[in-house]
Amino acid sequence: MKALMITSLTGPDALAIQEVPEPAQKSGQRMVRVKAGGLNFADLMTTKGGYPGTPPAPLIAGREFSGVEETGGRVMGYTQWAAFADKTAATSNMLWPVPEHWSDEQAAAFPVNYFTAYLGYWQAGMTEPRAPGRQYRVLIHAVAGGVGTAAVQIGNLLGIDMYGTSSSDEKLARVKALGLQHGINYKRNDYEEVVKNFTRGEGVDAVFEMLGGEHTAKSLRCLRDFGRVIQYGTATGKSPKLDLRAMYAKSGSVQGLWLTYLAPKREIMEPAWQQLSQWISQRKLTPQIGQVFPLERAVEAYKLLEDGKNYGKLVLKIG
Numbered sequence: 512m513k514a515l516m517i518t519s520l521t522g523p524d525a526l527a528i529q530e531v532p533e534p535a536q537k538s539g540q541r542m543v544r545v546k547a548g549g550l551n552f553a554d555l556m557t558t559k560g561g562y563p564g565t566p567p568a569p570l571i572a573g574r575e576f577s578g579v580e581e582t583g584g585r586v587m588g589y590t591q592w593a594a595f596a597d598k599t600a601a602t603s604n605m606l607w608p609v610p611e612h613w614s615d616e617q618a619a620a621f622p623v624n625y626f627t628a629y630l631g632y633w634q635a636g637m638t639e640p641r642a643p644g645r646q647y648r649v650l651i652h653a654v655a656g657g658v659g660t661a662a663v664q665i666g667n668l669l670g671i672d673m674y675g676t677s678s679s680d681e682k683l684a685r686v687k688a689l690g691l692q693h694g695i696n697y698k699r700n701d702y703e704e705v706v707k708n709f710t711r712g713e714g715v716d717a718v719f720e721m722l723g724g725e726h727t728a729k730s731l732r733c734l735r736d737f738g739r740v741i742q743y744g745t746a747t748g749k750s751p752k753l754d755l756r757a758m759y760a761k762s763g764s765v766q767g768l769w770l771t772y773l774a775p776k777r778e779i780m781e782p783a784w785q786q787l788s789q790w791i792s793q794r795k796l797t798p799q800i801g802q803v804f805p806l807e808r809a810v811e812a813y814k815l816l817e818d819g820k821n822y823g824k825l826v827l828k829i830g
């Protein structure tokens with residue numbers, strides 16, 4: 512079969528389409544003929560050997576996909592590696608049925624972004640009914656990206672007041688159309704200042720933080736009393752720095768979120784899927800796709816993500 516191979520852990524230029532043997536189906540797995548692949552920041556990190564647990568090269572790229580099972584059923588799924596190929600063997604409890612009204616590309620843009628965003632709100636305590644008169648506020652970094660746009664759609668449904676950062680006014684305009692109330696172009700404005708001014712010094716209940724370095728400390732300074740920084744990435748490549756004074760000042764905390772760790776936990780994923788699938792059937796969630804690339808142009812897609820030029824999800828057409 513045809514597969515997108517990471518031939519060495521030296522970045523996107525080492526990606527190549529090659530003929531490889533079909534995967535063996537282990538117990539607990541189902542075979543899927545892949546139609547489309549969702550590109551994640553983690554895929555980019557993997558090409559550089561920077562994603563935790565990356566096996567030695569060569570390996571098949573890709574962690575998120577949609578496709579068809581031998582029974583004819585359409586599925587979307589999540590795996591660690593080996594999704595960007597004609598066929599992938601996927602763990603049964605990480606496959607979900609594709610909503611009838613969604614294309615293969617939309618389905619491939621769903622699992623990672625929406626589960627991560629939903630679990631972010633869940634970890635921040637915002638999926639529970641809130642006290643009368645209580646309005647939650649959240650700050651979403653990279654709000655125009657894959658997880659960011661999913662967080663805006665879900666935040667809207669949960670009735671949350673959202674602040675979101677991006678490097679581009681054009682991207683922010685698109686996310687505002689999705690329901691983001693306060694867009695912050697961080698090239699022009701300091702998000703810490705904006706949050707402080709707009710909330711009259713109170714801050715936000717949660718920050719969805721995926722940049723690392725100084726941004727963790729800055730995000731802590733954006734918190735309201737008992738607020739939480741949900742740390743789910745380090746796109747800057749720098750280790751998160753803490754600001755303990757800011758933590759003490761507001762009784763704030765930093766909480767990690769890693770979908771890879773949570774995904775096998777049925778008791779966490781099942782309620783999340785119940786809520787997400789209900790919203791999908793009510794046509795309230797629509798994966799945001801910036802661009803679709805044929806597999807032959809995968810390197811271009813990876814580099815677009817590397818340069819932060821993507822809006823929403825980049826999808827690879829495979830089948």
Ligand SMILES: NC(=O)c1ccc[n+]([C@@H]2O[C@H](COP(=O)([O-])OP(=O)(O)OC[C@H]3O[C@@H](n4cnc5c(N)ncnc54)[C@H](OP(=O)(O)O)[C@@H]3O)[C@@H](O)[C@H]2O)c1
Pocket residue numbers: 550551552553623624627653654655656657658659676677678679682721722742743744745746747748768769770771816817818819820821822823824
């Ligand atoms: N923990 C988990 O389980 C989990 C799950 C999914 C994703 N993640 C993490 O969440 C983050 C977003 O992932 P994604 O796949 O949805 O990507 P994405 O947000 O679609 O793309 C990355 C965006 O981040 C912004 N950015 C800011 N600084 C950047 C930098 N130094 N390099 C590249 N981009 C930068 C860019 O938007 P602007 O130019 O608009 O700022 C860019 O478009 C990543 O850090 C990823 O590792 C974690």
